[in-house]
Structures are given as structure tokens and as C-alpha cells.
Amino acid sequence: MKLNPSFVGSALSSLLAIDLWASKRLGVCAGEGSAWGSARPLMKVIEVSGHGIPWVLGTFYGLWHTDSSAAREVLLNLLFALLLDLVMVSVVKGLVKRPRPTHNKMDMFVTISVDKYSFPSGHATRAALVCRFVLRHLVLAVPLRVLVVLWALIVSISRVMLGRHNMTDVLFGLLLGYALYGVVEHCWLSPATAPALFALWSR
Numbered sequence: 156m157k158l159n160p161s162f163v164g165s166a167l168s169s170l171l172a173i174d175l176w177a178s179k180r181l182g183v184c185a186g187e188g189s190a191w192g193s194a195r196p197l198m199k200v201i202e203v204s205g206h207g208i209p210w211v212l213g214t215f216y217g218l219w220h221t222d223s224s225a226a227r228e229v230l231l232n233l234l235f236a237l238l239l240d241l242v243m244v245s246v247v248k249g250l251v252k253r254p255r256p257t258h259n260k261m262d263m264f265v266t267i268s269v270d271k272y273s274f275p276s277g278h279a280t281r282a283a284l285v286c287r288f289v290l291r292h293l294v295l296a297v298p299l300r301v302l303v304v305l306w307a308l309i310v311s312i313s314r315v316m317l318g319r320h321n322m323t324d325v326l327f328g329l330l331l332g333y334a335l336y337g338v339v340e341h342c343w344l345s346p347a348t349a350p351a352l353f354a355l356w357s358r
């Protein structure tokens with residue numbers, strides 16, 4: 156069956172219009188004067204918890220301080236995952252160039268030039284990627300596993316509530332992060348596959 160291109164075009168523009176309209180309505184913490192403006196400081200703390208800088212610095216810190224070769228392997232792969240995520244999100248943002256919602260206040264903690272664009276949400280990709288990574292490689296009790304999933308969901312939802320993103324930016328970000336984890340698993344770095352890298356980090 157062949158779809159009429161003009162039908163596909165109008166279906167897509169209707170979908171995008173619904174996305175913009177619903178995202179604006181859900182942006183309840185977009186400013187201090189918004190419906191849930193008093194929750195904005197909390198949303199901004201959640202934003203920092205999913206930011207690239209604490210994750211990259213925290214992973215470096217762990218690498219410097221660990222004596223365990225198993226932990227070193229996991230942390231090196233986490234670092235690879237975080238850097239791959241930053242590169243992929245920057246490339247897609249730079250290609251798509253979708254502007255952030257008009258109701259967004261650009262008061263984010265440390266951004267780079269492509270962060271003026273909104274598609275996909277870098278926080279959502281990181282949340283999905285880190286969530287899959289942690290659930291697969293850390294031995295955690297069930298309540299902690301639930302907390303990790305909740306954290307990823309809250310970080311993602313907060314992007315729309317803060318007015319930083321439209322819903323489609325976040326949904327695509329979650330899918331991209333989920334898929335990127337597959338790449339990390341496929342290219343898993345180990346002393347056998349990347350001896351030079353492990354020699355660099357061993358003591």
C-alpha cells in the first residue's frame with residue numbers, strides 16, 4: 156500500500172502541532188510564575204542529576220580511586236558510553252536544529268553551542284543509557300533498581316515540565332539512549348580488546 160505524500164506530510168505536521176501544544180501545557184515549571192513555578196528549584200536539582208558534567212567527572216573520580224580491575228573495566232565502559240552519548244546527541248542536534256520551546260528560559264547549568272537546539276533531549280538519552288548500564292552492570296537490591304528506573308523517568312519528564320523540551324524530543328532521546336546502550340555492549344572495552352587503554356589506567 157502506498158501512502159499519499161501529502162497525507163503523510165499533514166499527519167506529521169498535525170502530530171508536531173499536538174506535540175508543541177501539549178508540551179507547552181505540560182511546561183508547568185517553565186518559569187517562577189508558571190502553575191507549578193514553586194517546584195522549579197527542585198526540577199533544576201533533578202536537571203543537574205542528569206547533566207553530563209557530574210556523570211563524566213564522577214566516572215573519572217571512580218577510575219582514579221578504584222583498585223579493582225573489574226570496577227575499572229565497568230567505569231571505562233561507562234565513560235565510553237557517556238562520551239558516545241554526548242557526541243551522538245550533539246551530531247543529531249546539529250543536524251536537526253529544532254529550536255527549544257519558546258517558553259523555555261535558557262538558564263541551564265553549563266551548556267555547549269548545540270544545546271540551543273532541543274532534538275533530542277540529551278538528559279533523556281543519558282537517563283536511558285545510564286539506567287540500562289547500571290541495571291546491567293551493578294548488583295543492586297530490587298528497591299534500588301526501582302529507584303534507578305524512577306530517576307530516569309523523572310529526569311525525562313522534568314525536561315518537559317521545565318519547558319526545556321517538547322515531548323517528542325524526550326521520547327526520541329529515550330529511544331536513542333536505549334539504542335546507544337546496545338552499541339556500548341556490542342563494543343564492550345576489555346583488557347583483551349583495548350590493552351593500551353587498560354594499561355593507561357592500571358596502577
Ligand SMILES: CC(C)=CCC/C(C)=C/COP(=O)(O)O
Pocket residue numbers: 206207208211241263264265266267270273275276277278279314319
Ligand atoms: C557540557 C557537557 C559535558 C554536557 C552538556 C549537557 C547538556 C547541557 C545537555 C543538554 O541536555 P538537554 O538536551 O536535555 O537540554
